[in-house]
Every structure is written in structure tokens, then in C-alpha cells.
Amino acid sequence: MNFRTQVELPERETEIRHSERIMLFGSCFAENIGNLLQENKFRCDVNPLGILYNPMSISKALAQILEGKRYAEEDLFFAGGLWHSWMHHSAFSASDKDTCLEGINTRLNLSSSFLKKSNWLIVTWGTAYVYALKEGNEVVGNCHKQPDKLFERRRLSVNEIVGEWTLLLAKLKQINPDLKIVLTVSPIRHAKDGMHGNQLSKSTLLLAVDEL
Numbered sequence: 001m002n003f004r005t006q007v008e009l010p011e012r013e014t015e016i017r018h019s020e021r022i023m024l025f026g027s028c029f030a031e032n033i034g035n036l037l038q039e040n041k042f043r044c045d046v047n048p049l050g051i052l053y054n055p056m057s058i059s060k061a062l063a064q065i066l067e068g069k070r071y072a073e074e075d076l077f078f079a080g081g082l083w084h085s086w087m088h089h090s091a092f093s094a095s096d097k098d099t100c101l102e103g104i105n106t107r108l109n110l111s112s113s114f115l116k117k118s119n120w121l122i123v124t125w126g127t128a129y130v131y132a133l134k135e136g137n138e139v140v141g142n143c144h145k146q147p148d149k150l151f152e153r154r155r156l157s158v159n160e161i162v163g164e165w166t167l168l169l170a171k172l173k174q175i176n177p178d179l180k181i182v183l184t185v186s187p188i189r190h191a192k193d194g195m196h197g198n199q200l201s202k203s204t205l206l207l208a209v210d211e212l
Contacts, residue, residue, distance in 0.1 A: 014180070018042055020119035023111070025062065027053050027126030029186035045118075048111035049141065050089020053126035055161045055208065057141035059168045061087060065112050066171055071104045073097060079146060086133070086140040093144070116176055126186040128156045128204040129193060155201065161208035169212065183209045 016022065023045045024034040034046030049061045064087070076083045082093040083100040092107075094100040115121070130139045131151040143151060172179055185205045190198050 016042070016120055021045075021114060021117055022120040022122060023115055023118045024122045024124075025052070025058055026124035026184075027051060027186045027188070029126065029184075029188055030122065030124035033122070033124075045111055045114045047089075048107050049087055050091050052089075052141045054128065054130045054139070054141075055125050055156065055205070056130055056139045056164060057087065058123060058125065059164050060139070061141065062115075062168060063171070065108060065115055066175060068112050069108065071101055071108070073101070076100060079144065084142075084144045086138065086142065086144075089142055090144060118176065118179060120180050120182065121172065122182045122184065124184045124186050125205045125209075126188065127190050127193070128161070128201040128208075129153060129190075129197075130156055156204065158204055158207045158211060161204070162211045165208070165212055183212060185209060 018041060021043050022034075022037060024030045024037075025047060028051050031047055031051055034044050037044050038046070048065065052058045052061060071085065075087075076085055076097065078084075078097075082095055083097045084090070084093045085100070085104060088104060092100060092103050094103065131143050131153050132139045133150060134152055135150075137152075140151070169181065172181065185202060189195075190201060193201055
């Protein structure tokens, strides 16, 4: 009796080689795969803004890297004794504003150069649920444990994701025509959404990937 699902992976003509540059973006699944690749001596840039889960935040982060955005004080907020960015993981937060900005901008600058020379972009979406600030309706990448009353939570539609990423993929190809892009959906369940909610979320992401 077999207690696991066996998947036969077809052999592909295209392989990722050690001589190539790989950028990985997205959920903790992308982070773990990126760390494994780095341990095996692949040249990788992994999550330059920290872990991001939803397609809108990942798209915005990639667009900021493409345009060479520099963060300024107005892009930050102060809470709990630390300066934070709504787009960044708490690893970038700092008690000193200038330290926070320096860490963010240094990393973005390095990743901007890396992405333009990359051979592969591997993106992993984790959830179709987003948190948007009620003031300004901006989707955030990280809530930084701020009060629920500041946010509106909703599930993205397939059309929203496809519309956003169709434009982004065109920009990526324009700047780096040889870039090969792999879109994946994290297998890790988001149990806090409930099992049914998790299935709806993952199904939305899979349908969007298939459409793209």
C-alpha cells in the first residue's frame, strides 16, 4: 500500500545551471528553496524585501526594483519603538530611521542590478488574501502586528491578479528579454484561513498562474 502521492516529473530541455543568476521572490517556501540553492553554490538573490505572500505585494516589490525606487521618511511609519515599511519584513525595521532606510535602499540597489542580469526569476505566491490600509486602500506586504482596525482584509480575484501580472511580466521582459520566469504556488497551508478558505485561496492562485 502506498501512503504518499507519487509525481512523475517530465524531463525538460531547460536546466538551471550554476553559471546562471537566479532571483527568488515570495513566501517562506521561496525563502527555503533559495537557501537550499545558495547552500549548493548557486548564485541567488532571495527576497530582497523579506518574505512576501500575496501576488499584489510581490508585484509591487518587483516594480520598485525595476524602477530603482529609493525609500524616504514618508515611506516609513513609527510604531513600538521601531521604524517600519509596510512593504518590508520586520528584519528591516530599526529604532533609528536612517538605519532603517539605509538597510532598505542598499538592498534594493543591489537587487536592481542583479535582476537586470538574472537568467531566472522564480516567484512563489502563498495566499490570495490581502490586507489593505483603510486609509489610502494600499495593499501592504507586512502588517507589523498593527491593530486590525487599520486594515481591510479581502481575497483577490483571478482577474485582478492576471491584470496586475500581465503588465509586470511585460515590463520584466522589456528590461531583461532573456529572463526565464517560473510562477509557483506554495504548498504550505494557511490554516488560519480555515481549510475551506485555504483551498479557495490556493485555487485562486493556481487559476491565475494557469491564465498567465
